[in-house]
Amino acid sequence: MVGIFQRSLRLRTALRHLSPQSPLSWTVTGRHTPLDLHCPFLPSTSWQFAVCSRKLHTGADRPSPAAAPDRLPFSRITQEDLAFFRKILPGRAVTDPDLLESSNVDWLKSVKGSSELLLRPQTTEEVSQILKYCNSRNLAVNPQGGNTGLVGGSVPVYDEIILSTALMNNIFTFDSISGILTCQAGCVLENLSLYLDDRDYIMPLDLGAKGSCHIGGNVATNAGGLRLLRYGSLRGTVLGLEVVLADGRVLDCLATLRKDNTGYDLKQLFIGSEGTLGVITSVSILCPRKPKSVNVVFLGCETFEQLLKTFQLSRGMLGEILSAFEFLDSECMRLLNTHLKLRNPISDCPFYIVIETSGSDSTHDGEKLHHFLEEAMTSSLVTDGTVATEDSKIKALWSMRERVTEALTHEGFTYKYDISLPVERIYQLVTDMREHLGGQAKSVVGYGHVGDGNLHLNVTSAAKDPALLAAIEPFVYEWTASCNGSISAEHGLGLKKRNYIYYSKPSQAVALMGDIKAMLDPKGILNPYKTLPDDLK
Amino acid sequence: MVGIFQRSLRLRTALRHLSPQSPLSWTVTGRHTPLDLHCPFLPSTSWQFAVCSRKLHTGADRPSPAAAPDRLPFSRITQEDLAFFRKILPGRAVTDPDLLESSNVDWLKSVKGSSELLLRPQTTEEVSQILKYCNSRNLAVNPQGGNTGLVGGSVPVYDEIILSTALMNNIFTFDSISGILTCQAGCVLENLSLYLDDRDYIMPLDLGAKGSCHIGGNVATNAGGLRLLRYGSLRGTVLGLEVVLADGRVLDCLATLRKDNTGYDLKQLFIGSEGTLGVITSVSILCPRKPKSVNVVFLGCETFEQLLKTFQLSRGMLGEILSAFEFLDSECMRLLNTHLKLRNPISDCPFYIVIETSGSDSTHDGEKLHHFLEEAMTSSLVTDGTVATEDSKIKALWSMRERVTEALTHEGFTYKYDISLPVERIYQLVTDMREHLGGQAKSVVGYGHVGDGNLHLNVTSAAKDPALLAAIEPFVYEWTASCNGSISAEHGLGLKKRNYIYYSKPSQAVALMGDIKAMLDPKGILNPYKTLPDDLK
Known part of the structure; x- marks a missing residue:
C-alpha cells in the first residue's frame, strides 16, 4: 500500500489514479487545482524519501534537518488505555492494522508512522475526554483531518495516537x-x-x-x-x-x-x-456570494518586467473583478509541449500569464476585460493572447498553468520549492538559480501565483542527485531569507520543514513560539515533532 | 443635481442620472466618518465621568465595574530614572505638566491620568531601551498613539510613564x-x-x-x-x-x-x-487600489425585515462594488430634523438605508445600481429613494447617517452602546430595549453598519439618570450575550469595558488571555488596568 514511487513511469501510473474523473463539482471556475499545490503521490522534494528511511543526507554527509528526531519519552499504550478509549468511543477506537494503514501514511507516501490506535470521536466532548486522558497519561496525539498535507504534519511520526475528525462532519x-x-x-x-x-x-x-x-x-x-x-x-x-x-x-x-x-x-x-x-x-x-460571470485570458510577455507591469495594469483596470493572476515561463511551456503534447494557444514568448476575472455581471466583466486587453496590447506589455468565456475553453487555458507539475514529473527527478517573495523579486530567484547551477540541472523552471507573490521553483535532473541538491540548498533558502521571503508560502512546516524555520523567522520569534507551545501544551503531547524546530524541544 | 425623489416614479427618474457622465472627484477617503465612531469630547456612556471622579455607581449602590482599580505596586519615578531617560532621549523626556496635560486626558475628556513623564522615542532601539529599563525598575508604561480611543485605553490611569509614538512617523x-x-x-x-x-x-x-x-x-x-x-x-x-x-x-x-x-x-x-x-x-x-467610481443611495423601508432583504439583494446584485450598507431608524431621522434641521431627502419611513458602491468603472457601477434599485422597487422592498453621484450630494446623503450622534447630543444625556450581533438580530435589540424601558427613556434609537452586524444603540434621557442606567445595564449586555454577540464591536475594552468581557468571552478564554499576558509581560508593566478584567490581576 505504501509505495515509494520512483521515476516517471510509476508516477505516470500513479497519476492515472488521480482524481480528475472523480465527480468533482468544482464551483466557481469549474477548473482543477494546480497539481503542484496538492498532488497526492508525487514526491515534492528529495528528502521525502529520507523521512521514511530516516537516512537521508543533504548535500555532503550532513544529517538532513528534515529527518525525524528521536522518539520523545511519551507513554506507550496499555490495555487499560485501550479499555478506556473503547468505553468512551464504542466501536470507534480502531486498532486493526489494516484499517490503520492509510492513517499512518501521508498523501505523498513520504512519511510513515506506526500508530496502533486511531480514535474517531463524533463530538467536542469526546475530543475533550480523549485529550484530558492522554494528557494525564502522557500519551502523544496526532490530530488528523483529511490527511492531505504536504509536509508530514498530518501523520504520526512514531506511535502517536491518531485523533481523526472524520466523523465530526455536521x-x-x-x-x-x-x-x-x-x-x-x-x-x-x-x-x-x-x-x-x-x-x-x-x-x-x-x-x-x-x-x-x-x-x-x-x-x-x-x-x-x-x-x-x-x-x-x-x-x-x-x-x-x-x-x-x-x-x-x-x-x-x-x-x-x-x-x-x-x-x-x-x-x-x-x-x-x-x-x-x-x-x-x-x-x-x-462565505462570499457565488460569482455570476467568469472569464479567463492567456497572454504572452517578452520580459518579466512587462509581466509585472501587466499585473499592475490589471489591478487598476480589472479592479474588483480580478480573481487570479498566475504565470509560467517558457521552460514550463516546453515541458507542456514535450511531455503532455499540449499546444501553446498563442505564439511563443518567454513568459505566459493566466488571468481570471469573476464578477456579478458578464457584460460588464467582458467590457472591463476588453479595455484592459486593448491597453495591454497598445502599450506593448503583452505580445499575444487569447480569451475564454466558455467552461471548456476556460478549462483548456487553465490547464496550461495547472498541468506544469504533471509535465515536470515526466522530465526526471524534480526538486520543488514553494517560496513567498516580494512580488517584484519572484522571478529573479529562478534566474539566479539557473546561473548558480550552470549545467548541473536539466532544467530550472518557474511558475506560480503572481498575485500572491508565491513562486513555485522547480529544478529537474535525470535522477536523484545529492550533489545537485547540495548546490540548491541552502542556496535557495539563503536567497529567500535575503529578501525576507518565506520558505513555506502555504504548505506549512510540519515534520519536514520544521528545522528550516530560521530562514524565515528570527530566533526571538521562534523562541516565543516555543513559549506559546509550552504554555498551551506543557507536556508536548499534541502533534509532537512538528512545526517547531528540534532545538526547542 | 441631487433631486429628492419620492416613490417609484422619482426613483426611476433618478436612476437615469446615475454616474457615467459625472466627474467624481469624491473618493472614499474624502468624507467624514460617522461621529458615533470617534467623536471627540462627546460623552459616550455615563460612567465615563465616573472614571474621572472614581465615584460612579451603576444602578443601585453597586460599584461600577468600569471604575479604576487601586493603583498597583509599581515603582515611582526617581531622579535617577529621569536622568536615564534624559540621557537616552535628549530633549524628548517631557516632564512639563502643561505639555503633559493633553497626553494625560483622553479624547472624550472622560479619563484623566496623572503621569509626570512623557517619552517620545524616534526609533525601535529607543523603545527597546525604555522598556528594558522600565521592566527592570518595575515602572508601568502607557503606550500612546494618537490618543483617540473611546474606552480609556490610551491614557494613563495613575502615574504610568507615557510612551508616545508621535515621533516615529517615517x-x-x-x-x-x-x-x-x-x-x-x-x-x-x-x-x-x-x-x-x-x-x-x-x-x-x-x-x-x-x-x-x-x-x-x-x-x-x-x-x-x-x-x-x-x-x-x-x-x-x-x-x-x-x-x-x-x-x-x-x-x-x-x-x-x-x-x-x-x-x-x-x-x-x-x-x-x-x-x-x-x-x-x-x-x-x-493597501487596495483607489476606486475610480463612487455612488451613494439613500432608501426608505417599511420594515426591518425588508431592510435585511434589501441588504441580501444588494449583496447579490451589487456584488463586488458594494462598499457600505448602513442604516438608521425613524427616531434618528426625527433627531436629525429636530436638532440639526436636516431635511429628510425622501418620504417618511420607519427605516432608512445608506448604500455606497465603489468600483473601477463608473458606467458599469451606475448600471448595476440601476438594476438593483429597479428590482428593489419592483419587489416593494424599498418605498422611496434618492441617488447621488456628485461629491457634495454624496456628502449630504452620508451626513444623514453620520450626524446622528451629533443630533443625539442635543437630545439630552445619552447612554451609548456599540454592539455586534448576528445581522438578522440587530434591530430586535432596539425593539426589545424600547419595550423593556417603557416610558423611562426619552428615546431609544438604533443605527449602524448592517454590513458588519454592528449596531449603535442609544438611549436618551433629559439628564443623567442612574435608575435608567440600572434598567439598561446589564439588560443590554445580557441580551447581547444571549445572541453570542459582542459588547464591543470595534472600540475595544480599554479601562472602561474591561470588566464586561465575560459577557462576550467565556471564562476559559479570559483565563487564557491572562496566561498570555503573564507570559509576555510577567510584571504587568504594559498598559496596566486595561483590557483584562480586575479578577485576573
Whole structure:
C-alpha cells in the first residue's frame, strides 16, 4: 500500500489514479487545482524519501534537518488505555492494522508512522475526554483531518495516537443574509462547497485536495489555495473556532461576528499552528456570494518586467473583478509541449500569464476585460493572447498553468520549492538559480501565483542527485531569507520543514513560539515533532 | 443635481442620472466618518465621568465595574530614572505638566491620568531601551498613539510613564506593484492616506479620527471603521509587525508577504491587544487600489425585515462594488430634523438605508445600481429613494447617517452602546430595549453598519439618570450575550469595558488571555488596568 514511487513511469501510473474523473463539482471556475499545490503521490522534494528511511543526507554527509528526531519519552499504550478509549468511543477506537494503514501514511507516501490506535470521536466532548486522558497519561496525539498535507504534519511520526475528525462532519448553521457558515471541523471542503452552491454562496478557499481535506485541517494549516488573491486569507475569513486544548479544556471562541474587540483574538493562535496547540473541533467562516460571470485570458510577455507591469495594469483596470493572476515561463511551456503534447494557444514568448476575472455581471466583466486587453496590447506589455468565456475553453487555458507539475514529473527527478517573495523579486530567484547551477540541472523552471507573490521553483535532473541538491540548498533558502521571503508560502512546516524555520523567522520569534507551545501544551503531547524546530524541544 | 425623489416614479427618474457622465472627484477617503465612531469630547456612556471622579455607581449602590482599580505596586519615578531617560532621549523626556496635560486626558475628556513623564522615542532601539529599563525598575508604561480611543485605553490611569509614538512617523517603503506599505507605528492615518492617494492607492481602513490616530494605535486596537465591509479587518490586511516586548526584546515579524506559513503567526497576538502585550513600532499593510467610481443611495423601508432583504439583494446584485450598507431608524431621522434641521431627502419611513458602491468603472457601477434599485422597487422592498453621484450630494446623503450622534447630543444625556450581533438580530435589540424601558427613556434609537452586524444603540434621557442606567445595564449586555454577540464591536475594552468581557468571552478564554499576558509581560508593566478584567490581576 505504501509505495515509494520512483521515476516517471510509476508516477505516470500513479497519476492515472488521480482524481480528475472523480465527480468533482468544482464551483466557481469549474477548473482543477494546480497539481503542484496538492498532488497526492508525487514526491515534492528529495528528502521525502529520507523521512521514511530516516537516512537521508543533504548535500555532503550532513544529517538532513528534515529527518525525524528521536522518539520523545511519551507513554506507550496499555490495555487499560485501550479499555478506556473503547468505553468512551464504542466501536470507534480502531486498532486493526489494516484499517490503520492509510492513517499512518501521508498523501505523498513520504512519511510513515506506526500508530496502533486511531480514535474517531463524533463530538467536542469526546475530543475533550480523549485529550484530558492522554494528557494525564502522557500519551502523544496526532490530530488528523483529511490527511492531505504536504509536509508530514498530518501523520504520526512514531506511535502517536491518531485523533481523526472524520466523523465530526455536521453543518450547524448557515446564515444566508450574512453568509456565515458554522460547522464541525471534519466537514470535507467539497461537501461544504456543494452545500453552499445550492445557496448561491462559495467557500472563501478552494484547494486541489477539496474532495478529501477537512475544514478543520484547512484552518489548522492556514491553507491558501486559489481564491486568496480575491477573498484573502483564513485569518480574515474565519470568524470563530472551538478548540480543545491539550489538557481537555474546551475553548469556545465560536463567534459568528464580523466585528468583536473584546480581548485578545485567541482563535488566531490555532489558525496555522498545525494541530500543535489544540484540536480544532468547530469552525465559523464568512462565505462570499457565488460569482455570476467568469472569464479567463492567456497572454504572452517578452520580459518579466512587462509581466509585472501587466499585473499592475490589471489591478487598476480589472479592479474588483480580478480573481487570479498566475504565470509560467517558457521552460514550463516546453515541458507542456514535450511531455503532455499540449499546444501553446498563442505564439511563443518567454513568459505566459493566466488571468481570471469573476464578477456579478458578464457584460460588464467582458467590457472591463476588453479595455484592459486593448491597453495591454497598445502599450506593448503583452505580445499575444487569447480569451475564454466558455467552461471548456476556460478549462483548456487553465490547464496550461495547472498541468506544469504533471509535465515536470515526466522530465526526471524534480526538486520543488514553494517560496513567498516580494512580488517584484519572484522571478529573479529562478534566474539566479539557473546561473548558480550552470549545467548541473536539466532544467530550472518557474511558475506560480503572481498575485500572491508565491513562486513555485522547480529544478529537474535525470535522477536523484545529492550533489545537485547540495548546490540548491541552502542556496535557495539563503536567497529567500535575503529578501525576507518565506520558505513555506502555504504548505506549512510540519515534520519536514520544521528545522528550516530560521530562514524565515528570527530566533526571538521562534523562541516565543516555543513559549506559546509550552504554555498551551506543557507536556508536548499534541502533534509532537512538528512545526517547531528540534532545538526547542 | 441631487433631486429628492419620492416613490417609484422619482426613483426611476433618478436612476437615469446615475454616474457615467459625472466627474467624481469624491473618493472614499474624502468624507467624514460617522461621529458615533470617534467623536471627540462627546460623552459616550455615563460612567465615563465616573472614571474621572472614581465615584460612579451603576444602578443601585453597586460599584461600577468600569471604575479604576487601586493603583498597583509599581515603582515611582526617581531622579535617577529621569536622568536615564534624559540621557537616552535628549530633549524628548517631557516632564512639563502643561505639555503633559493633553497626553494625560483622553479624547472624550472622560479619563484623566496623572503621569509626570512623557517619552517620545524616534526609533525601535529607543523603545527597546525604555522598556528594558522600565521592566527592570518595575515602572508601568502607557503606550500612546494618537490618543483617540473611546474606552480609556490610551491614557494613563495613575502615574504610568507615557510612551508616545508621535515621533516615529517615517514611511519606509511602498511597493506600487503589490500595494504593500511599510512604516513606523506613529504615522498618522490621514498622512498615510494622502501619501497613497498620490500613488493611486488607499488605506484599507478609514476612521473619523484619521487626522490624529496613528497606524500603530489602529493596529493595537484592531480598528474597524468604514471600509471593513469591503476590505476586511486588519487581521487580514496587516502583513507584518515589529513589536517591542515588555522586557525590551525586539520581535521582528515585519514581513511584507501575502503568504507565509512558517510557524505561529505571532503578529496576531498584538493586533487588538491594546498595548498590553507589547509596543508596536512598525507596521506593514496591504493597501487596495483607489476606486475610480463612487455612488451613494439613500432608501426608505417599511420594515426591518425588508431592510435585511434589501441588504441580501444588494449583496447579490451589487456584488463586488458594494462598499457600505448602513442604516438608521425613524427616531434618528426625527433627531436629525429636530436638532440639526436636516431635511429628510425622501418620504417618511420607519427605516432608512445608506448604500455606497465603489468600483473601477463608473458606467458599469451606475448600471448595476440601476438594476438593483429597479428590482428593489419592483419587489416593494424599498418605498422611496434618492441617488447621488456628485461629491457634495454624496456628502449630504452620508451626513444623514453620520450626524446622528451629533443630533443625539442635543437630545439630552445619552447612554451609548456599540454592539455586534448576528445581522438578522440587530434591530430586535432596539425593539426589545424600547419595550423593556417603557416610558423611562426619552428615546431609544438604533443605527449602524448592517454590513458588519454592528449596531449603535442609544438611549436618551433629559439628564443623567442612574435608575435608567440600572434598567439598561446589564439588560443590554445580557441580551447581547444571549445572541453570542459582542459588547464591543470595534472600540475595544480599554479601562472602561474591561470588566464586561465575560459577557462576550467565556471564562476559559479570559483565563487564557491572562496566561498570555503573564507570559509576555510577567510584571504587568504594559498598559496596566486595561483590557483584562480586575479578577485576573
